[in-house]
Amino acid sequence: RRATRGLAKNPQTLSVLGKGANSGCPPPLAPQAMLRSSQPLTGPNRKRCREDEVLLGTVLDEGERGFIIDTRSAQAAKQARMTGGGTEPKSSYPQWRRLHRPLERGRQLQESFIKLVDACNDTTINMDRWLNRLESCRWLSHVKAALSTACLAAQCMDREEANVLVHGAEGTDTTLLVTALAQVILDPSCRTLAGFQGLLEREWIEAGHPFHLRCAHSAYSHARLKQEAPLFLLFLDCVWQLSRQFPFSLEFSERLLLTLFDNAYASAYGTFLCNNEKERCLCKVKENTHSLWAWLNQPGERQKYLNPLYSPNALVIWPSVEPQSIQLWQGLFFRWIRSSQYLDEAWAEIQWLVEGSEPPKDSAGNRLSRSLSDPTARPENAR
Template identity: 90%
Template structure:
C-alpha cells in the first residue's frame, strides 16, 4: 500500500514522467493497481484549476481510480461541534436527542471512513493488488484510510507497541498537522479554518473495531481516550507541531518527553491493556451497517455519565484473568 499527495497536473494536464515510472515499477506486466482518491470526482476535477488533479488514465493504464469522498475540513469540525453540543444538553427528550445525533452526521463520517478503509484492505487482501491512497495534500484523509486499513489487516498493528508504531509512522512522521487540526476543542468559541478532528475520527473508528472484536486488540479504550486528550492538550511532545521540520526547528525531542516512553513504563502499561486480548491472525472485517456503528459513549458522554460501574467491571475482569 502506497500513499501520496495529489498529482500536480493542473489545468493543462501536465505529465510527470517520474511519477509514471515510479507507479509503473510497482506493477508487473498485466497487473492492475487501484488508486483510492478520498475526494469526490468533482472535487478532484476542480482541483486542476488550482494546480492539482488526478492521474490521467492514458498515462497510468494499469491503475484504476476509485473515488471515495471523505470530509476533512470545516464540515467535519462542524459535525464534531454539533455532536458535543447534543451530548452536553441533558434537558432534551430522547426523540430530540436522537434527531440531533442523526443531524450532526458524525456516525456517517465514521461509517464512510471504515468503508473506505475496508475497500483498501479488500484490494490488498482479496484482490492481491497494489493500492495507492491519496486525497489532496496526503496528510489528512489519506492517513486516516491507510492507518485504518493496517489495523484491519495486520495483527501486529493491533498490539500496544504495534499501534504506537503505526501512529508514529502513519500520523506523526507522515506529517499530519496536529497543531492546526487540534488547535481547539469543540467547546471553543474560536472557529479556525484549519481545524478538523481527523485524528479523533480515526480513534473513533478504532474504538468501533475494538467493540466489534473485543478479543482482537491488545490495548483498551483507555489508551484511545489518552491519545485523544494528548492530541489536544498534553504534557508530552509527541503530538506537537505540524510536521517533522517544525519539530526539528522547535527541538521537540530535546525539550520534551515522549508519550510512548511514559505509556510503556511497567506501572503505566497495565492500565492500557485489554485483559480479554487473544492474538487473532485473521483480518478483522468490521460491519458498517447502521446498527453496527455506535456512539463512542466513553468519550462523548464521559463528563455526563459516570463510568464507575464499567471501570469496576473491567477491574473484576482483569482480576479474574490474572488469577487464572
C-alpha cells in the same frame, strides 16, 4: 514545467504489507504494497510527470493491476485542476483504476463534531429531539464512511491481491486516516500495544499530520479556526468501533484511545506537538520535551492500557459498516456527564478473573451479588 509534487518529487510511501502475513496464509512471492501520496499536480493542461509514472510502474509487474483510492469526490478532484492539482490521467497509468471515495476533512467535519458535543451535553432534551440532533450532526456517517473506505483499501489488497495507492489533496489528512485504518484491519501486529504506537508514529506523526492546526481547540472553544478538523479523533473513533466488534483482537483498551485523544488536544508531552517533522526539528521537540510513548510504556503504566480479553488473532478483521453496527462512542462523548465508575470496576474484575485472582470484597460484582441474595440489603451505590 511538469508536475513536481507527485510521488516522485514528494514521496510518501508506506511499508509493504504482505497479504500472507495478514491472512494466516503462506506468504506470496510478491506481496502487495500500499502507498500514499499527495495529489498529482497535473493542472488544467493535464501535464504528465514521467517520474511518477515510472515509480508507479515499478510497483506493478506485467499484467498486474492496481487501485488508486482518491478520498475526494470526482467533482472536487476535477475542480482541483484549476489550482494546479488533479488526478492521474488514465492514458498515463493504464494499469491503475481510480476509485473516488469522498471523505470530509475540513470545516464540515469540525462542525459535525461541535454539534455532536453540544447534543451530548444537553441533558434537558427528550428522546425524539436527541435522536434528531444525533442524526443531523452526521458524525456517525463520517465514521461509517471512513471505515468503508479503509475496508475497500484492505479488500483490494487481501481479496483482489492488488497494490493500492491512497491520496486526497495534500496527503496528510484523510489519506492517513484510510491507510492507518487499513493496516489495523489487515495487520495483526498493528493491533498490539507496541504495534499501534508504531503505527501512530509512522502514519500520523512522521507522515506530517498537522496536529497543531487540526487540534488547536476543542469543540468547547468559541474560536472557530479555519484549519481545525478532528481527523485524528475520527481515526480513534473508528478504532474504537473495531475494538467493540472484535473485543478479543486488540491488545489495547479504550483507555488508551481516550488518553491519545486527550494528549492530541492538550498534553504535557511533545509527541503531538507541531505540524510536521521540520517544525519539530526547528523547535527541538525531542530535546526539550518528553515522549508520551516513554510514559505509556512504563511497567506501572502499561498494564492500565491493556485489554484483559486480548487473544492474538492472525486473521484479517472485517468490520461491519451497516448502520446498526456503528455506535456512538459513549466512553468519550458522555465521559463528562456520566460516571465511568461501574464500567471501570467491571473491567478491573475481568482483569482479576483473567489473572485467576479474587476481586476485592467491595467490588461492584460482589455488591450486586449481595443485593440480589438479600432483598433488604441496599448498597450505597445500588440504583
